[in-house]
Amino acid sequence: MTQLKSTLDPRSAAYADAAEAMTTKLAEVDAEHAKALAGGGAKYVDRHHARGKFTARERLELLLDPDSPFLELSPLAAWGTAFTVGASVVVGIGVVEGVECLIVSNDPTVKGGTSNPWTLRKILRANQIAFQNRLPVISLVESGGADQIRMIRTMYDPGCHVNQNVLRLHARHGQLFCSRGVELGEDLNADRSVFSSNKRTRSSTACSCFLPALRS
Numbered sequence: 001m002t003q004l005k006s007t008l009d010p011r012s013a014a015y016a017d018a019a020e021a022m023t024t025k026l027a028e029v030d031a032e033h034a035k036a037l038a039g040g041g042a043k044y045v046d047r048h049h050a051r052g053k054f055t056a057r058e059r060l061e062l063l064l065d066p067d068s069p070f071l072e073l074s075p076l077a078a079w080g081t082a083f084t085v086g087a088s089v090v091v092g093i094g095v096v097e098g099v100e101c102l103i104v105s106n107d108p109t110v111k112g113g114t115s116n117p118w119t120l121r122k123i124l125r126a127n128q129i130a131f132q133n134r135l136p137v138i139s140l141v142e143s144g145g146a147d148q149i150r151m152i153r154t155m156y157d158p159g160c161h162v163n164q165n166v167l168r169l170h171a172r173h174g175q176l177f178c179s180r181g182v183e184l185g186e187d188l189n190a191d192r193s194v195f196s197s198n199k200r201t202r203s204s205t206a207c208s209c210f211l212p213a214l215r216s
Contacts (some may be wrong), residue, residue, distance in 0.1 A: 029076075036075050040109030047107050051206035056090045056107040059140050063103065068095040078118035084110045087118040092125045096138065105140040113143035123133055148173035 009015060039045055039055060048055060054062065064070055070092050077087040088110035094103055104123060106113035115123075130137050 014023070014088055014210075032076055032079055035084070039086075039107050040084070040111070044109040053142075056105040056140065057110060060090060060094070060103060061091075063096060063140070064094045065096060065098065070094040073129065076124045077122040078116065081118065083116045086110070087116060088113055088121050089119050089128050090117075090124060091122055091128075093135065100135060101138050102126055102135045103138045103140070106143040108142040115143065143174050 034216070039057075045055060060070065071094070072090065072092040074086055074087075074091060079085050086107070089108050090105045090107060092103060092156075093100060095101070096103075104126060127137070129135070
């Protein structure tokens with residue numbers, strides 16, 4: 001068998017420069033990932049805890065089988081935009097009662113868990129993965145629905161008479177319902193839990209309530 005020999009010289013200046021550049025980039029990625037892990041920040045996480053509620057990631061930890069792996073998907077969604085890194089939702093594949101599931105958990109510490117364009121893209125991609133791999137879907141819902149004012153401001157182009165970006169925005173909302181219909185048609189299990197309100201908190205509204213109600 002032919003042996004392949006490396007020509008890489010770890011003592012060269014070029015190697016040291018490349019390693020330093022990569023280390024810097026990895027540190028930048030870690031910093032952005034930390035923003036996603038922090039949700040809406042300490043102020044809003046503390047307020048959420050004060051209301052006796054768990055955060056999106058704490059709910060996931062309680063739901064998943066102990067010591068089981070969790071593969072988070074698109075953790076840096078919305079990076080480089082005006083929206084919070086992570087797109088106000090945590091998505092991934094984890095094991096629940098021994099079954100691999102696609103799990104979607106709204107983050108109510110980020111603007112009440114409201115959806116923006118990147119939230120929709122992130123969830124639609126997750127639904128596609130679930131469908132292609134025939135994974136049951138679990139949604140942990142606490143959301144104010146669509147952050148419509150900010151979404152339209154972000155995607156609106158005043159130079160267009162019939163704005164195609166706004167039309168695509170509403171089309172993506174329809175795709176969420178369509179993907180749920182496909183799940184039902186393919187006999188894929190989907191469980192959606194809506195975290196209800198009490199005297200001090202708001203309930204989920206709009207699309208975030210309509211989707212859980214769409215069941216077989």
